[in-house]
Amino acid sequence: MLRLLLTPLRWRYRQKNGVQGTEPRKEIPNKVLLGLARDMIREGHTATISVKGYSMRPFLEHCRDRVILDAPVDLKEGDAVLAEIAPGHYVLHRIVRLDGEEVTLMGDGNVAGTEHCRWTDVAGRVTHYLRPNRTLLASDAKLQRRIRMWRRLLPVRRYLLFIYKALI
16 A cells, blocks of 8 residues: 555655666676676776665665775774675675674675675675765765765664655
């Protein structure tokens, strides 16, 4: 019932933010594409990848946003990184804790559960968020404040994400 009532708002949001329709897309498996991106970053290049999945909501949206990745230098808590958490299994999540060589990751759209990897398994750090109508620097002060606030809202994140999903 709530989704039906919010249909006009969802339609307006999609038009404003450039959410794509459901046209078919040619996709390369993550294991292959992200492995190539990791290799390019190690050679000194940047890589631009499309976001797949909903684990980084509300900051990154599935099939709408892209990110530019650069070398993972000077990592700190709050940085979004591409990391290989198991052989051939990559995630684009935010760093929640650094303990020596151990890196703990969690997606913005996750309400529980973390991933762990080593510092050397981090393939790249997000430097830019590319949206259909604008580009945001990952170091933007306003964005960083929103990210810090979102991290503090972890106890009620489940309810906020429910409302967010109903609007989209």
